[in-house]
Amino acid sequence: GQSLEQPSEVTAVEGAIVQINCTYQTSGFYGLSWYQQHDGGAPTFLSYNALDGLEETGRFSSFLSRSDSYGYLLLQELQMKDSASYFCAVKKTGGYNKLIFGAGTRLAVHP
């Protein structure tokens, strides 16, 4: 089987740093993606890690440890507009770009 675990909710204040963790269990792991989705909106691609280590894109960074089946999304200098749901998604081998999504973490940023 396969499963992804991420916290259901996270709360933070503007300007702070927040880390959203994702652990996964799956066969045929290829890489880990992160998507952002505002209420009523489309999931939007944020980052992708195929190799161990940290990928940085502006205020957002994503980390992967394949040996620990673990990754995280780091959001810095939080802004109100970052309030959204964040999904980790496993990209599987053999499924040719098949993504398996977690249930999502709802981030609320307060002033």
Add this chain to the structure above:
Amino acid sequence: EAGVVQSPRYKIIEKKQPVAFWCNPISGHNTLYWYLQNLGQGPELLIRYENEEAVDDSQLPKDRFSAERLKGVDSTLKIQPAELGDSAVYLCASSLGGSQETQYFGPGTRLLVL
């Protein structure tokens, strides 16, 4: 460049009625995906097309769901007959093709079955 376009954005129907959703992917994207997203959950793949060929439809409930992508561009997902449990958001995504390509999602069709 236009993103993935879906219509309608919202649909309310009574159970046992048919319903259809339309998706136009990003120009040049060969791969098209239909996902189902229940409230508070992540998207779940229903079907994936490579051009006009359905290459992964293992998660599509074929007794009531069907999809087509006749000319390898836009696609239609149909439910007939709809059930109460089909109430969800139906997302379409597209990618250039290949195992590394990012999937770009449309805004979805929010379906309510009464």
